[in-house]
Amino acid sequence: MNISAGAATGLDIEKIRTDFPALHQEVHGRPLVYLDNAATTQKPRAVIDAVRSFYEHDCSNVHRGVHALSQRATVAFESSRTAIKTFLGARDSREIVFTRSTTEAVNLVAHSFVRPRLNPGDEVLITEMEHHSNIVPWQLLCDEKDATLRVVPMNDDGELILEQLEEMISERTRIVSVVHVSNALGTVNPVEEIIRLAHDKGVPVLIDGAQAVPHMKVDVSALDCDFYAFSSHKAYGPTGIGALYGKRQHLLEMTPYQSGGDMILSVTFDRTTFNEPPHRFEAGTPNIEGAIGLAKALQYIEMIGIDAVQAHEHSLLAHAKEAILEVPGVRLIGAPQHRAGALSFVMEGIHPHDIGTILDQEGVAVRAGHHCAQPIMLHYHLSATVRASFGLYNRVDEIDALIKGLHSVREVFG
Amino acid sequence: MSDLKDLYQEVILDHNRNPRNCYIMDGASCTADGHNPLCGDIVKVYLRIENGIIEEISFQGQGCAICTASTSLMTESVQGKSVEEAQGLFDEFHQMLTGVAEEQGVVLGKLQVFEGVREYPVRVKCATLAWHTLNAAMEEKKKDITTE
């Protein structure tokens, strides 16, 4: 990496931007300013090339061929597992299960880990700031099992109330499932402490890391979490692939999620012997090119350095927070002490959807809506917010474009 | 910015700021709720229909400027019309936003200000939510409808 730019964080953003083909385009005649990274990130050329190269040279199925292409595909696929293991600080590659996404990872834990041990009257503990994907699977499961879904509240700053969390972990709690970084507010939750509180009472913890992995160093061994889920597409990798980290002893005890090929050792019409984890949870032909692209994406982040990324995004957020408040009528939603990635705001008397449309005309891509976190919207008595979310390639002058766009919004609405 | 002025015309901004017929109606003969899950727009339409004529119409809701203004202007334009005429207007309005422009028959009058929405496909639902809801109310389908 050529580290030469004057930015305090030492990243050469111009050089980095040349790695992302999609950034270099105009939208409605303006240069694209992509501030919707929490929805999905753009992909570096290395990822795009890796996916293309797989199809041009190694396209084959995995785990089942004696021929050269299949062996190459299998090696690439399994090295991706190792890359994820290393990236997340796991001890053993067999603790990494490929999924389609964070959503599927949460569903997998709900189905294969929690479901068999959830009895009527038992409890699942989540929080008020979860993404719908960490609410609905638990709701369905609790309905089915006559169990209770309990929700840890947050304060108006958008921070979890830890004393309540501690009190709400009971002897009936079968899992605590918490978001690491809120996609709607940007809050970084003290997951280390939450995990300790839960473990003190013998309760396992799942962390939804969808918005953490692209922004900060995650070390699942240091955290000592039982499960950790993330999506590739929010971390510069392809869509349709993600991973679940699960402690080896848990995975060994867990029943299959989906069933079919690849997850079995032997099948007769009398009985099926299931394969070992992680393959037990990966039925059918996997997303091979996705895994290969994801490994490249993680390699790309490592090459730049996750700490440098974090410092860079931190300075973007600090600048954005200040600049945005100078626009008349703008109010930030939530004021968490620790924030990563995203910033939510509203404008007096102007609906977020209108703001989103006007910003788009200026080439500025943001998200307007409830961000799949309606309970958060309810907390603030809002139906929607505007969210600007940052990635490693964003520049300070893109925040200026956002601010300029917000002034246009004021102009249009008079 | 000229494009944006086509979308956010003065009439639309005015109806967004001061929506007409925005109140809860006592003794409505029918109501319906509309919801756009994409952006969270919600609208409730109240109707007092006598002998097939919309004698009174009002609404309550929460939505973006396009949604609010469209609802407000809709209430003005169907007031005093028959249910059939209102349905005809809805068809024309829908046609203006989604169909081929030349095929337009009935003069839409003030509703023509929404023509600019054509250029913003994701916003078409904001403009039509009120009309779908009105339609549901007229058909006395007393269930939630959505634009999805």
Ligand SMILES: Cc1ncc(COP(=O)(O)O)c(C=O)c1O
């Ligand atoms: C915090 C959080 N959790 C879970 C998800 C779901 O991710 P995916 O749609 O990739 O499964 C998202 C995506 O928006 C998210 O932001």
